[in-house]
């Protein structure tokens with residue numbers, strides 16, 4: 001498989017080179033040159049997630065340095081459960097509740113563990129073909145940073161530098177992304193997530209900086225982050241289609257658009273997925289685009305669903321590269337509605353959702369009864385609620401226990417550096 005740039009001004013590269021580069025040299029994002037086509041039968045003998053991942057991802061990594069290691073990378077990266085839980089009836093009419101796909105049972109309690117663990121294992125496989133240190137530069141609005149730090153710790157040949165926005169992430173998230181051993185470094189930036197993301201892109205666009213530090217990305221702009229995220233959507237969609245005869249609809253909490261784009265790509269490759277609905281917080285870039293057809297990035301707004309506080313979603317560039325009509329609906333949910341849905345879900349179903357998952361649950365309730373009854377709906381539950389205890393606990397009126405892996409994070413010492421939003425400051429951080 002070869003990869004082309006969305007901007008069309010860069011040479012074709014294989015998957016290994018696309019991973020090493022992070023973004024294309026013309027500033028575009030890498031896209032597969034052609035899409036493989038699957039049928040449900042292709043996965044009939046792959047009941048578990050790692051097996052399905054290896055089958056689904058094989059064409060994407062064909063003829064690259066990762067090809068032979070792919071099955072073991074998938075087995076090692078996806079070694080935690082990903083349960084799909086039917087939610088009890090959530091309102092008074094007879095329409096069934098959605099299924100909740102819990103994507104947060106990895107070591108850092110967020111769906112990012114799938115992609116981050118895959119990516120760093122892929123870097124390790126690539127590392128056997130080069131001895132140059134790779135600097136993985138990543139911007140986070142909360143969850144990516146923790147997952148990347150955890151996945152990067154101890155991986156030979158890599159150094160991870162995590163930029164996070166001061167005052168815009170939960171206390172647990174901040175501790176979690178600052179607690180990993182060198183060569184993982186966290187940097188608190190006096191700006192929002194979009195400023196962090198712009199800094200990362202500016203560093204990639206600076207040829208001297210990019211070459212000197214051998215920069216690459218661990219955000220979903222990297223194919224090594226977003227391609228593995230197709231796996232759990234495919235698993236859930238194949239299972240529901242087998243159970244009901246109808247492809248499920250997906251409701252996906254959306255910020256940087258990497259998780260939703262993975263579902264879009266899986267559907268484009270023939271995975272049986274029905275409508276794809278994006279659930280966003282008050283940040284209106286995607287809902288306005290869907291309503292008007294005009295895309296306009298803008299500064300992000302701070303919300304309770306902070307990991308989705310993105311004003312300029314990176315993967316829009318990939319979405320715009322595909323034929324129109326890939327996203328059926330975009331629903332924007334404000335903080336009051338997030339809190340109300342969190343509370344109602346707890347009261348009616350005894351289910352504790354994180355604020356991002358609550359955004360998707362609220363979105364489900366905006367669908368009309370016919371839409372809800374036409375098929376099974378799957379809610380992507382993106383993070384463990386205990387990561388957002390300061391928001392969730394007052395709303396539901398009880399404490400939320402940390403799972404053991406997250407509890408262990410608090411025993412680690414947290415440290416970070418500080419910087420502003422100017423590229424020379426980042427150059428200084430990278431040089432130290």
Ligand SMILES: N[C@@H](CCOP(=O)(O)O)C(=O)O
Pocket residue numbers: 139140141142143144145218219220221255256258259307308314
């Ligand atoms: N929601 C993210 C923002 C970055 O998204 P990514 O999927 O492109 O890494 C976060 O939690 O940091």
